[in-house]
Amino acid sequence: MIAADQILRLPLLPLLIAQGVMVRRKALRLPEPAGPRQGCAGSGPPVRLLIAGDSSAAGVGAAHQEQALAGQLVSRLASRWQVHWRLEATTGHATADTLRRLSELPAQSFDIAILALGVNDVTGAVSQGRFARQQQDLAQLLTNRFGVRQILACGVPQVEHFPALPQPLAWTLGRQARRLDRRLADLSRQIHGFHHLPFDLPSDPELAAEDGYHPNPKAYALWAERLAQEITTPPV
Known part of the structure; x- marks a missing residue:
């Protein structure tokens, strides 16, 4: 069944293109935060952690990695385990980019x-089918090349709530984000060790960075806490 936003996309296309150009032109481009991207923290049983993805994984919206997703997650896990961690994330990366990046890492x-x-x-108009195939390839790479036993795939954010996006652009992108997120949920039922974690942070402007697009340190703290609750025991 074709969704309403897909039906309206063609007549709305000139407006959507104009809004997209305007957003890119006026966007405040925040840098990736300073700080280490790998290390060891805590004591106890060892856990080896990889964090990979886009600008949100890289921590854009925070001033330092300690305030970003990686730093806040590691600090929580370090109260239980000795965490050997590595961050592989870059602004602008889609699933295909992360797949290439990780495939180039040493085993x-x-x-x-x-x-x-x-x-x-x-935003790159990746189809649902291609997104699912690339996520499946990524899961296979993580399992076969890196021996990962637990993959936590964070849900696709609710783009329609990003303060920086005007309507109807926010609506159309948000509907596509929900479709891709459903594909992640489907994969979690098909791939052993692949877990979909819905991106259910509150849609509160107070949790947005100054660019109106990325999380701020408060949002990263909530996100890290949600992940830490999910990682209750080292995978076996």
């Missing part, structure tokens, strides 16, 4: 992988 072992992807697949 090494991780227990847990956190994936934060989807927004750039939405």
